[in-house]
Each structure stands twice: as structure tokens, then as C-alpha cells.
Amino acid sequence: xxxxxxMIAASLLVAGPPPASxxxxxxxxxxxxxxxxxxxxxxxxxxxxxxxxxxxxxxIGRQALARPAEPGVIFxxxxxxxxxxxxxxxxxxxxxxxxxxxxxGLTAQDGTPYACHPDRLGRPRGAQSIAVAVAGEAAFRAHxxxxxxxxxRRAALCADLPALAVRACGTHLSSGGVLDDRQPGAPYRxxxxxxxxxVASRPGYRTIVGGDLNxxxxxxxxxxxxxxxxxAPLYAAYQECGQRGPRRTGGWTREGxxxxxxxxxxxxxxxxxxxxxxxxxxxxxxxxDVGLRRPGPAR
Numbered sequence: 001x002x003x004x005x006x007m008i009a010a011s012l013l014v015a016g017p018p019p020a021s022x023x024x025x026x027x028x029x030x031x032x033x034x035x036x037x038x039x040x041x042x043x044x045x046x047x048x049x050x051x052x053x054x055x056x057x058x059x060i061g062r063q064a065l066a067r068p069a070e071p072g073v074i075f076x077x078x079x080x081x082x083x084x085x086x087x088x089x090x091x092x093x094x095x096x097x098x099x100x101x102x103x104x105g106l107t108a109q110d111g112t113p114y115a116c117h118p119d120r121l122g123r124p125r126g127a128q129s130i131a132v133a134v135a136g137e138a139a140f141r142a143h144x145x146x147x148x149x150x151x152x153r154r155a156a157l158c159a160d161l162p163a164l165a166v167r168a169c170g171t172h173l174s175s176g177g178v179l180d181d182r183q184p185g186a187p188y189r190x191x192x193x194x195x196x197x198x199v200a201s202r203p204g205y206r207t208i209v210g211g212d213l214n215x216x217x218x219x220x221x222x223x224x225x226x227x228x229x230x231x232a233p234l235y236a237a238y239q240e241c242g243q244r245g246p247r248r249t250g251g252w253t254r255e256g257x258x259x260x261x262x263x264x265x266x267x268x269x270x271x272x273x274x275x276x277x278x279x280x281x282x283x284x285x286x287x288x289d290v291g292l293r294r295p296g297p298a299r
Contacts (some may be wrong), residue, residue, distance in 0.1 A: 005243050021095035027166060027294040032127075032272065034064050035075035035262055036165065037172065037212040037254075037283035041116040041128035047280045052119045056080065056102075057087040057281055064133075066286050067273065070095060072134040075161070075170030075262075076272040077212045077283075080116035081105045081126030083202050091133065102140030102150070105132040106152045114152050128209065132159045132170045143199040145171070146191040151180050160205065164292065169200040171211040176224060186226040189215055193230045197237065207238065214244060218248040219257055238263035239241060241272035241288040253284045 040045035040056055048056060056079075064071050084103040091099040105127025106114040107158065113127035138159040145154040148211040151174070173192045174181035181188040193213070200209040216223025217240075218232045234240070235248045241262040242250020251274045253260040260283055262272075271289035278284055 008149055029294065030069070031073065031164065031166065031208070031290050032067065032071045033073045033168070033208055033210075033262055033264075033288040033290065034061070034067075034068040034071050034172065034285055035077075035139040035210045035212075035288075036063065036285035037260060037281060039078050039283060040080055040083075040125075041078045041283035042199040044117075044286070046282055047159060050117055050120045052121070052123070052125055053080070053083040053086045053125060056125075057081045057090045061281075062289045063180050063275070063278065064091070066275070069289055070135075071287075072135045072164075073161075073166075073168045074131075075168075075210060075211050076131040076133070077170070077172035079103065079128045079177075080131045080283075082087055082116075082124065083126075083282070084131065086147055087131075090137075095135070095182045098137070098177045099133060099135055100138045100140075100159075101131055101133040101158055102138070102142075103129045104155050104157045105129045106143040106154070108152055109150055112277060119205060130155070130157050130170055130172050132168060133155050133159060134159050135170065136161065136163060138168075143195070145173070145185055145195050146188055147174065148188050149224045150208040152193060154162055156199055158199060160202065163247065165205050166208060166292065167172055167200060167202045168208040169196065170209075171196055171213070173212065175214045176227070184226075186215070186230060187212075189227055190230040193234065194291070197233055206265050206268075208262070208264055208288075209234070209238070209292065210241075210286075210288075212260050217250060220249045220258065222257060234261075234263050239266045239269050241286060242274070243268060243269070253286060254282055259283070260286050265292070268292060
């Protein structure tokens with residue numbers, strides 16, 4: 001177990017209690033989060049397609065650790081279940097901390113696993129999945145989401161972090177393609193987002209929720225209007241990583257549009273970054289730095 005020590009130096013001449021801003025800082029815990037659709041499963045146009053589990057773990061791990069603030073939570077989409085243990089070990093060896101990873105494999109309409117294509121040596125890589133990686137201990141639960149009966153089943157994967165009183169939920173929602181949520185009005189994504197908002201909330205816990213939502217921001221001016229309306233309740237309940245002021249939009253994450261999101265408690269976003277230099281996937285990773293305020297002492 002690797003820990004850290006915080007040292008606070010105090011002057012010998014103390015005129016009174018610290019200002020309110022300083023007391024608030026002492027009650028805030030910082031958490032860094034990354035979300036990334038790694039495009040590793042079935043899309044032959046992506047560089048991680050047919051990558052080995054070792055290659056997949058190393059590329060994801062290096063990307064996760066590329067920012068100055070080491071992540072405490074990682075959301076992945078289009079991951080492959082067979083790389084779960086390899087990624088967990090890679091992160092533990094590089095950070096010196098224990099990690100816990102939950103991975104939920106998508107299923108086809110008949111209930112069979114929606115398989116990642118084999119690696120370049122023909123070895124199976126498990127099912128295409130969503131994953132949540134957590135530095136430390138966590139309890140995971142998958143929550144099925146309403147999904148078109150003619151295509152793959154979707155879910156939200158939530159991790160409860162009792163040490164931080166945080167619930168972190170990652171997902172990959174249906175797309176608007178002809179094989180998926182193809183009907184006018186985005187009916188399945190609308191229901192998926194409503195269910196996501198329900199399962200992401202837990203009394204006494206702070207919520208971090210995100211992933212590849214396959215809709216455009218409400219004030220973006222692009223994408224289907226139904227999808228923009230469907231994600232609006234999350235903006236009402238939380239602050240999105242790339243949001244600036246009241247305008248509900250953010251920097252693009254795939255081909256000029258924003259599809260990837262990280263929502264945090266309102267007023268908690270301390271930084272947001274989209275790494276557009278990444279070319280391993282058709283999506284860009286998004287990084288969130290959030291300040292989690294601890295409840296003040298009882299009066």
C-alpha cells in the first residue's frame with residue numbers, strides 16, 4: 001500500500017483562524033479522471049484494432065499517465081475484456097499503487113458476447129467492453145440500459161469508492177447509425193441517458209459520470225436535436241468538464257464534434273483537457289481535474 005503525507009507549516013505568530021478560502025481548500029480532495037474510447041474491438045480503421053493485450057494495456061496506461069496529475073479513475077470504451085488483468089498489473093507496476101478494474105462485455109441481440117476481433121496472432125481478446133479502472137479499492141455494479149432489441153445491449157458500469165465517497169459511472173451509449181438507435185427522436189439514447197442519471201446518483205456520494213455518449217452538447221448547434229435535448233438533464237445536475245460558463249458545449253473529441261463527456265459536481269471542475277495529438281483511436285481522450293469538497297464540521 002502506497003500512501004502520502006501532507007505537511008502543513010504554521011507560523012509561530014498566529015493572529016486568528018485561517019480565512020474561509022483556506023479552510024475550504026483544506027476540505028477539498030483533488031481527483032483526476034480520464035475517459036477514452038480506445039477503438040480496439042472491431043473497427044479496422046483504428047490503430048489499436050487487433051493489438052495484443054500487452055500492447056493495448058501499455059498504450060492505455062501510458063496515455064492515462066501522460067498528464068501531470070496521475071488519474072484516480074479511468075473510463076474506457078471499446079476496450080477488450082481479456083486485457084483487463086494486464087492493464088491492472090501495468091498500472092500497479094508503473095504507479096506503485098493498487099488498482100481495481102471492472103470490465104463489462106457487450107452482448108449481441110441473442111445474448112452471446114459481442115467479441116473483439118482477434119489480435120494479429122489470431123488470439124482471442126474477449127468481448128468488446130466498457131471498463132472502469134480505479135486507484136484503490138472499489139465495488140462495481142453493471143446497470144443494463146434500454147437498448148434496441150436488434151443490436152448490442154448497453155450498460156453503465158459504476159464503481160463506488162468508499163474512501164472518497166465517490167460513485168464513478170462510465171458508459172458507451174448507442175449510436176445513431178442504421179444498425180443501432182436509428183429511429184427518429186433518438187428514443188433509445190434518450191432512455192439510456194435518463195437511466196444513466198438515475199444509477200449515477202447515490203446518497204452521501206459525489207458523482208463522476210461520463211464516457212462516449214454518442215450525442216452532441218445542447219448548445220453546440222450540431223448533431224440531432226433529440227440527442228442534444230436528451231443530454232441536457234445531465235448538464236442541469238452536474239458540471240461538464242469542457243463547459244465554460246452557462247453555455248452547454250465543449251471542445252470536440254471525434255471528427256470535429258463532442259461525443260465524449262465527463263460530468264462532475266457543480267463548481268468542482270478545476271481543469272479539463274482534450275488530447276488532440278492522440279492518433280491511436282478515432283476518439284480523443286478527455287481529462288478532468290475535479291475538486292471534491294468535504295462536508296464541513298457539524299455546528
